[in-house]
Amino acid sequence: MTTPFLALDLPKVEANIARLRTRLAALGGTLRPHLKTAKSVEVARLLFDGGSGPITVSTLAEAEAFADAGFTDILYAVGIAPGKLERVTALRRRGVDLVVLLDSVEQAAAVAEAGVPALIEVDCDGHRGGILPGDPAAARIAGVLGGNLRGVLTHAGESYFSYSPAALTADAEAERQAAVRVAEDLRAAGHEVPVVSVGSTPTAHFAADLSGVTEVRAGNFVFFDLVMAGIGVCGLDDIALSVEVTVIGHRPGKGWILTDGGWMALSRDRGTAAQPVDQGYGVVTDLDGRPYPDLLMTGASQEHGILSVRPGSGAALPDLPVGTRVRILPNHACATAAQFDEYHLTGSGVVWSRIRGW
Amino acid sequence: MTTPFLALDLPKVEANIARLRTRLAALGGTLRPHLKTAKSVEVARLLFDGGSGPITVSTLAEAEAFADAGFTDILYAVGIAPGKLERVTALRRRGVDLVVLLDSVEQAAAVAEAGVPALIEVDCDGHRGGILPGDPAAARIAGVLGGNLRGVLTHAGESYFSYSPAALTADAEAERQAAVRVAEDLRAAGHEVPVVSVGSTPTAHFAADLSGVTEVRAGNFVFFDLVMAGIGVCGLDDIALSVEVTVIGHRPGKGWILTDGGWMALSRDRGTAAQPVDQGYGVVTDLDGRPYPDLLMTGASQEHGILSVRPGSGAALPDLPVGTRVRILPNHACATAAQFDEYHLTGSGVVWSRIRGW
Incomplete structure (x- = not known):
């Protein structure tokens, strides 16, 4: 084998998966692993003991490859560009329950017209996109989505910069509260909100409470790295x-x-x-x-x-x-x-x- | 076309190639373009008006792909790992004049045993590997290489951190002098040194003199980028x-x-x-x-x-x-x-x- 090449230690991958599964089982959480790190059908199957299950992806190329491999419950967790909806609906016609993400009325209008289910992105820490908890924009977007509203999602991206178990647990709790708050506001306004999705590798490993959360996303943990070791999520x-x-x-x-x-x-x-x-x-x-x-x-x-x-x-x-x-x-x-x-x-x-x- | 994708402006590539060719022709230099940037057979052909010519590569995968496309004069400009010589000799048996790079007696012994021609790497600016001008190690390596000595090579990697035309011209002159000095020392010791190879995109664009140099390598210039614009090599x-x-x-x-x-x-x-x-x-x-x-x-x-x-x-x-x-x-x-x-x-x-x- 010509160097450089990527070496993978399978027993460590299996131990990393088992650790998080045990942890989330104790908290009553369901894992929807993010395959953006591994981008591998074999790793995806490892995550489900050789079978299939709910997954998260970062590109439509991943969605298509995992669909080809038999995965049918897929969340595409990057804000949808309307020009990508044709590929999304093509996958849905194949029987894949592909769900998209958005945080604007413009996106919601395009998604509703295409008949694609969507999660509303919530901003829990100012990291990237999303609607702030309490912002009436969430209800406006939900109104435009109508029956295409599937739920809410947030990601504690700033947890990568927290350096103590207490700070990471606080990040996880802030992530949970932001998503649950928006879900409850939408329910109070008469919307059905079946999905409350949270997660990042740091918060998934330090959450103390998942009340109101229906699924946890994490991806990096299958391999881990020096950044995760540096904030104390792994050794x-x-x-x-x-x-x-x-x-x-x-x-x-x-x-x-x-x-x-x-x-x-x-x-x-x-x-x-x-x-x-x-x-x-x-x-x-x-x-x-x-x-x-x-x-x-x-x-x-x-x-x-x-x-x-x-x-x-x-x-x-x-x-x-x-x-x-x-x-x-x-x-x-x-x-x-x-x-x-x-x-x-x-x-x-x-x-x-x-x-x-x- | 789904975003993100890589957009290439062909008229700009052609103008960048024409500019450097004109410049080197005026200085009497021969271009051996480095394909590590483009990694494209079509760009390689553009560099030779649709034909073939001497090229530089950064991986054996590039060497094999360009050989498949009809390029037969190839320099692999990364210090050779002995474990890679099998792939090198396989290409040479196909009629490709693939030349390798080295800076140690250990490498020279392995290369001589395999019968592969090599350039000795010279360090002109402390950037990476190579023999310092005046170091008797060059003669020892040449002795081990024997008839497999093809010449010397240097690369002014530190020129990426020079911010004036005067500094870049000085970098180019230092690069030239380092390579020519080692070549002359080896000739004085009785070795044949047909190749004196220098180059980087900054120095290729600011050299004022190429006396004693037989070829100039540059790769980034086909596309250019913000780093090159920042040091004034392009707009x-x-x-x-x-x-x-x-x-x-x-x-x-x-x-x-x-x-x-x-x-x-x-x-x-x-x-x-x-x-x-x-x-x-x-x-x-x-x-x-x-x-x-x-x-x-x-x-x-x-x-x-x-x-x-x-x-x-x-x-x-x-x-x-x-x-x-x-x-x-x-x-x-x-x-x-x-x-x-x-x-x-x-x-x-x-x-x-x-x-x-x-």
Whole structure:
């Protein structure tokens, strides 16, 4: 196998899935996993013990691929562009219950005309789009949707910047309250609101109460990454995804080891740069997943990576001759995985493909 | 066509190619374009008026795809990992003159055993790998390579951080001198050194002298991008690549327009963040390529972009209703193009595919 390639540790994926399932079962929550991270039919089936179930997607290409694989309950959780409704209705005619998301009267009018069910997006933390709780716009949109109103949805995107269990639990509670509040307001106005959807990987792991919530979305947790480890949602040992690279040179005067994995492999995502511990482009491990002491990928050009010791560390640069293979744990699993077309399952040689494009 | 997609302005590509060809012809330089940016057989043919010629690649997947398309003079300009020599020799057996790059005795021994011609990498600016001019290691490596020594190569990677024509011209001269110095030292020691290869998009456009140089590499220039515009190598009008996105919402209280193009489309590359003028995730233009006054893509999540007015600007947020399409000029063409599998030529509907993987 030519490096760089994407290495996936299946037992860690299975443990990550089991952990969240156990957690949500105790809280009485239903998981609607977000497949935007894995973009893999095989991972989707793992999430349902080999079967099917409700899923979330980030592109219509994902919706179409998962529909082809037998998934029939799909939420497309990006605000709908009216020009995409033709592909949405084509999937619905195939028997897929594809639901869209929106936060404006203009979108609602187009969606109602197409006869597509929709969730109203609620803004719980100022992260992105959505209607603020208490804004009468929600009722206006619901009125335009009529029988196409399926429910409400929110996403605590700002929880990625919370650094304590207490803060993450508070984010989860704010997420729950925002969605439930809008759902209750709409019900008081006479609308049926069967779906109250919340979620993010951090809040799904720290929610203490899911009262009024009908489903929880999370996606990153199947793989985890250094950003999630940095906010305490997982440990380094839980990270199931890495990029395997080969040492191609040394610059002893600079304290550098050069590899054939650059930003084309890792992506340009430097999510930990905004965290208390900056992990560079990633933490370097051996092929058994053991981190080398304080060894990071600290630089990247398109097809070159630079490994060096964490600034301020007294650790010695390990002796890694030309040809040695190591693995890099990524900042952001969603971004790094997207640089590749397939997963290579460590220890088995099995290859799983990824869904590309839009 | 579903947004986001990669839009390519063919007349601008042709003008960018003609400009550099004219420039190098005046200096007596031969262009060996780097296809790491375009990764496209059609763009490669444009570079040679529909024919073939000497090219540079960043992956063996590129080498194989271009070989399939009839290109037979290929430089693989990333330090060779010995494990990749089998794919290299397979291409050479097909009649492709594939040359590799190295900077160590270990690599040279493996390359000589495989009978593959190689360039010795020279470090002209401390950017990455390579032998420093004057280092006796170059002669040791040449001795191990024996008849497999094809020449020397250097790349002024630090020129991406020079902000004046004078500084860029100095970078180009330093690049030339470093490569020529090592070539002359090797010749003085009795080695044949037919190839002296230099290049980067900035230095190729600002070199004043190519004496002793046999070929110039550059890749980004076919498309250009905001980083190149920021250091004065091109104008905004020369940027041939953009991402077409659709408006999906508004947050008037925040001054935001939301689109369906996030970092999955633009990449996480924020190269202009280190420049005097930070262009966010990109400059927003209409479908004729005209920038909206001070409108930038200032935020990105996986499938959402945030457009807002440049901080400190007095420009008004334009009225862009849901469904409006706009284009984003990227920070870094190499990184943004890599997020997509194909180019859509503006105005013609023609689609060109990109080479993926390693």
